[in-house]
Amino acid sequence: MATTMKRICAWCGESMGEEDVGAGVSQERVSHGICPMCVRTLDLQLESISDMHQLTHEEYDQLPFGVIEIDGEGVVLNYNDWESRFTGFAKDRVRGLNFFTEVAPCTAVRSFLGEFEGMVAAGRPDRRELDFTFALPSGQREVHIVLTWQPEPGWGFILVREATT
Numbered sequence: 282m283a284t285t286m287k288r289i290c291a292w293c294g295e296s297m298g299e300e301d302v303g304a305g306v307s308q309e310r311v312s313h314g315i316c317p318m319c320v321r322t323l324d325l326q327l328e329s330i331s332d333m334h335q336l337t338h339e340e341y342d343q344l345p346f347g348v349i350e351i352d353g354e355g356v357v358l359n360y361n362d363w364e365s366r367f368t369g370f371a372k373d374r375v376r377g378l379n380f381f382t383e384v385a386p387c388t389a390v391r392s393f394l395g396e397f398e399g400m401v402a403a404g405r406p407d408r409r410e411l412d413f414t415f416a417l418p419s420g421q422r423e424v425h426i427v428l429t430w431q432p433e434p435g436w437g438f439i440l441v442r443e444a445t446t
């Protein structure tokens with residue numbers, strides 16, 4: 282029996298269909314990408330979006346929203362240009378630190394870290410949205426957050442855009 286992998290747009294949550302990944306994959310698999318509609322809407326300079334994990338550092342830096350890639354412990358693997366401009370934190374300084382405790386301690390609360398820990402503990406690919414107020418050195422900023430988690434390979438994304446009211 283063939284196994285399929287669902288593709289979900291990390292940004293809007295829409296399904297991007299399924300891909301046959303062959304036999305030998307037992308668990309339900311979900312991959313987070315960015316759908317063609319979001320590519321157009323966000324005017325991304327990217328040709329075809331499949332998996333966010335396939336993006337290069339340069340492509341992350343083209344995205345018009347914040348991208349923080351973390352492992353299951355919350356250690357920052359990637360921090361894109363938009364997020365660096367938004368927070369004023371240099372990318373090199375942030376990589377390797379724990380996002381929740383060292384980079385943005387304001388997120389070490391149930392409504393943010395708790396949500397992420399819940400996704401990791403569940404062991405399934407997941408995506409959640411939340412509204413949050415960042416306490417930045419420059420002041421408080423209202424943001425809309427998308428959290429994603431993929432147990433394989435054990436990476437999550439925190440996507441950030443400023444809330445518009």
Ligand SMILES: [Zn+2]
Pocket residue numbers: 290291292293294295315316317318319320
């Ligand atoms: Zn989308």
